[in-house]
Amino acid sequence: MPILGPDGPRAVTVGAALLADTLEAPRVLVDWRPPLERLAPDPAVDVANQTAVERLLAARPRLVAVGAALEVLPGMRPDLLLHSGPPLRWEDASGPMRGALEGALRLEGRDSADLEPCHHHDAVGPMAGVISASMPVLVVEDGETGRRAYSNLNEGLGRVLRYGANDEAVLERLRWMAGALGPDLGRALREGGPVDLVSINQRALQMGDELHNRHRAATSLLFRELALRGLGAESLRFIDGNDYFYLNFAMAAAKLACECAGGVAGSSLVITMARNGTEFGIRVAGAPDRWFTAPAAVPVGLFLGSYTQADANPDIGDSAITETYGLGGFAMAAAPAITRVVGGDARSALAATLEMYEITLAENPNHQIPALDFRGTPTGIDVRRVVETGIRPLINTGIAHREAGVGQVGAGLVRASLEPFLAAHRFLSS
Amino acid sequence: MPILGPDGPRAVTVGAALLADTLEAPRVLVDWRPPLERLAPDPAVDVANQTAVERLLAARPRLVAVGAALEVLPGMRPDLLLHSGPPLRWEDASGPMRGALEGALRLEGRDSADLEPCHHHDAVGPMAGVISASMPVLVVEDGETGRRAYSNLNEGLGRVLRYGANDEAVLERLRWMAGALGPDLGRALREGGPVDLVSINQRALQMGDELHNRHRAATSLLFRELALRGLGAESLRFIDGNDYFYLNFAMAAAKLACECAGGVAGSSLVITMARNGTEFGIRVAGAPDRWFTAPAAVPVGLFLGSYTQADANPDIGDSAITETYGLGGFAMAAAPAITRVVGGDARSALAATLEMYEITLAENPNHQIPALDFRGTPTGIDVRRVVETGIRPLINTGIAHREAGVGQVGAGLVRASLEPFLAAHRFLSS
Structure with a gap:
């Protein structure tokens, strides 16, 4: 029976079956690419985003x-x-x-x-x-x-x-x-x-x-x-x-806080990231009734017992609502011990949080990180910033076996697919 | 009534009355000085210290x-x-x-x-x-x-x-x-x-x-x-x-573990650091029946309410047994949030722990620090290394008012006095 021990997986093998764009666990933490698009400034969107993220933070x-x-x-x-x-x-x-x-x-x-x-x-x-x-x-x-x-x-x-x-x-x-x-x-x-x-x-x-x-x-x-x-x-x-x-x-x-921001017309704030094991989808504050989806990626991480990357199901779960609220992958600088569960080291945990400031609208004053001298976690993903920078939100996650009835096989990291962000941007700009 | 809030002092003033060798709180974290004495290698002491620190770690x-x-x-x-x-x-x-x-x-x-x-x-x-x-x-x-x-x-x-x-x-x-x-x-x-x-x-x-x-x-x-x-x-x-x-x-x-190392003939391992508000004293494994003492220093730190450095009593308490066991000031890299209580920042908290490796005999495998990629805390102060390097053990501590009946006025950092270490070294070498 695969069991996560009190300090993470008892026996660990790093996955051998690799994905096209995530060659190894540490590399998933470095996502810089040339800017995809230079977006023209849009003060109306900025105002809408300010309203939306303030509602999120006020919850x-x-x-x-x-x-x-x-x-x-x-x-x-x-x-x-x-x-x-x-x-x-x-x-x-x-x-x-x-x-x-x-x-x-x-x-x-x-x-x-x-x-x-x-x-x-x-x-x-x-x-x-x-x-x-x-x-x-x-x-x-x-x-x-x-x-x-x-x-x-x-x-x-x-x-x-x-x-x-x-x-x-x-x-x-x-x-x-x-x-x-x-x-x-x-x-x-x-x-x-x-x-x-x-x-x-x-x-x-x-x-x-x-x-x-x-x-x-x-x-x-x-x-x-x-x-x-x-x-x-x-x-x-x-x-x-x-x-x-x-x-x-x-x-x-996190769901409650994010939903408080839903419905602000024109806002490109992400209020949901979620996966059903088949598709990954997002919702944005300016269009809360729509999902923008893409096929779910497969997380890369540390595996329990004799399981390997080949056993991993595509990404699954609503728990990416924590990243949507500036926690999880966005708050890894607060939790260097998480690296024993999802991979990486203390340095990459710090780097993960620092990178997420590039695509977020605010720093949550209620979610301070002592290791960053009490800077608030990067909170409120902006679709426009994701599109501009090409930096994809980092999600840390449990990994399920591909087959029904087996259970958890590991934990790791996954980047959100870019396509839903591009689609949401096109929708909001149309 | 002075009260430490849930996240440290509610109102903070940095002490203005300064000590001769600790001009301000951050500086207390940097203690490098030229080596005091070059000690000749002494394999017998090394063997004794190995035995003593193994007993300490085995508790x-x-x-x-x-x-x-x-x-x-x-x-x-x-x-x-x-x-x-x-x-x-x-x-x-x-x-x-x-x-x-x-x-x-x-x-x-x-x-x-x-x-x-x-x-x-x-x-x-x-x-x-x-x-x-x-x-x-x-x-x-x-x-x-x-x-x-x-x-x-x-x-x-x-x-x-x-x-x-x-x-x-x-x-x-x-x-x-x-x-x-x-x-x-x-x-x-x-x-x-x-x-x-x-x-x-x-x-x-x-x-x-x-x-x-x-x-x-x-x-x-x-x-x-x-x-x-x-x-x-x-x-x-x-x-x-x-x-x-x-x-x-x-x-x-900590007292139990340190005392397990007491009585190993020739060992220069420190098994007690303690202060009574008047004197600071140490005991060593090779001579557990003796105290080596010096006047207690005054901690420098953050003060509650309107209290200032001038209100601080000289260092007091047996709680420096935690540092003797590789915790407290020696483990600050594990606890960046402590800087809100005792002063400093995330960087100085890391630096404090790294410096203490210079004067200790072991890294405690049961006391791992995630921010240092699970390196064990620096444990087992060696009198000889303190004498050689001039690096004094760093203690973090509560600060009492000088007068009876008032209570706590703050918390801060203090360096152990060097004299007891020099005296212990002379005694063990004689």
Whole structure:
């Protein structure tokens, strides 16, 4: 059973099957190319982007509730499965996505269901990102606007539904989460009040997390909050056993903040990057109802046990919402230890963050990086800057096996495809 | 009331009253001078040092118990007060030390008591380091040798006994710690088993702690362990309110490891650095029954509120045992956020650790620094290397007000005095 150890993969082999444009893991960190296009200044877009990124930065996500998807998630139905990334048809689903969808059908006791993206329900889910009616969902709310965003709960490492594993042990864990963990979390929040996720993000970034693939600090801080609210012993033990537990909270917080920027006419701010294992897609603030997509690339990274690059599925999951919010690959300078999980070294982790300042609109004052003398993380990807510089957003990510039912095989780095950014730019300029 | 905020001092002024050899905070980080003495190679000392530092590195401190000092601390008596640093007479005690000693007398309902150093009882205490008979004491044990070390429990920030404050609120808190917190911790450890402090140290150093003045990660990890062992809600709330709580555990673990190296004939390994607010002293592995002392220097740093350098007491506390174990000032590269508390910037934090490799015998494989690509912290100060290079160990530290009863006024950096190292070298060479 492939298991990520407490400090990353126990046994590591660097992938041998190589992609055309990412010859080795370190190289994926250097993406400079000649400027693609010189864009004429456009003050109207600048004003729109300023408005949009200010709304993104102003969000104050708080964890307010946990409840069953059917009860708390807008538009949820018993005959609906949500999935990660842009819209997907059953017949286009990759191995791990199919494994997760089939597992969710069995969990719900159904033969079929409609498919819709999590993102169409203000939700996000890591990897396959499958959310079905009975699953417990966490609710994050912006104190100012009352806007809400949602995510499922993290199952832990190894063989889990989000990586496409769907055996009885996986379903049994999901039933326990629906019957015990979710209700316990809901009760603790009702009795103890909301949890400030801005404060947890802020402190975790000063404690070596980048909040996409390293959550040990944030999980510890969330554990403290929940223990003080009287969460039960069994739930606490489950959380203690999984230092990725905070991932889904970080994602929902990021989704909420990004969605606050949606709908600002003319803005070229990216408010979603997401992958369904088949396609990679983005949404932008000036056209939030459209997806701009391209085939998903395959991440390059470090592999568990005897797995190699050849086992890797194309990129999958809504978790790139963390990069969209200036975390994850954009915040690697805060988390040099992440290199043991995704590859690279302390220097390349610093370089990754510094490069992302070239394509972003702001530095988030709530997300300061001590190693950069408390500079805020590069936040708010501007489609125009990506097009001008040719620098593609850097995403760090878990890697699923290509086949259904196997699970996680590694973790690594991937560059967003350029095509959706070019398409979004053409659309906004037309 | 001076309070350290969650991310360091809320209001900061850099000290204006300057010391002869430390003109400003950043400069304290650069200590290069021409070599003092060229020492002839001495293979016998090298062999002794190798043995000594291997014993230090082999220690595996575990938290095994908490109990009243009178019951668990060897040689403790009702008419005895322990204090930090080398031996001290009442009449030589500085303001904060006197404040703490007087508070402890009132706590115990006594008019007088004998004084002995914590270190003479295998114990350590931060700042004034006063331990009296009724105080709860934590017990750390080495799994291999069965050797034990001890520390008191951390009271929190602001007006606390260890900084010399001794009003009724201070004593009331100490009574609650003796009557409620200590017994609750003792019960949790009896029922739930020991806590592995090696593992907490290891993970905390990868989460932005340097384990002398930054303990947010270690306190969070300890909180998790104690919550899982059923620690009571009131105790958990107290720990949650004080991110320095782990300090005393880090100190006891360091004391235990250093003491494991004591008694190796001929070894010039430093096994104690400690200050009592009047004198700074060291002990070495080859002569563990002797103190080599000099007047304590005054730390230079960042001050709370309207306090300035002129308010600072000379250096005080056993907490320099963390530097003796390769933590604190020696591990600042792991904790760039500490610069908000003690001064400097990310670059100087890296430089501090790199400089300490020049005077140490080993790199601790259990104390890896991600920002240095997982190099172990510089561990095991060699008196000979200090004498040869003139590089003085860098200690980061809290700063107490010179007068009894005021409390903490800041935090900063201090260099160990050279004289005790020269004296130890002369003694070992004679």
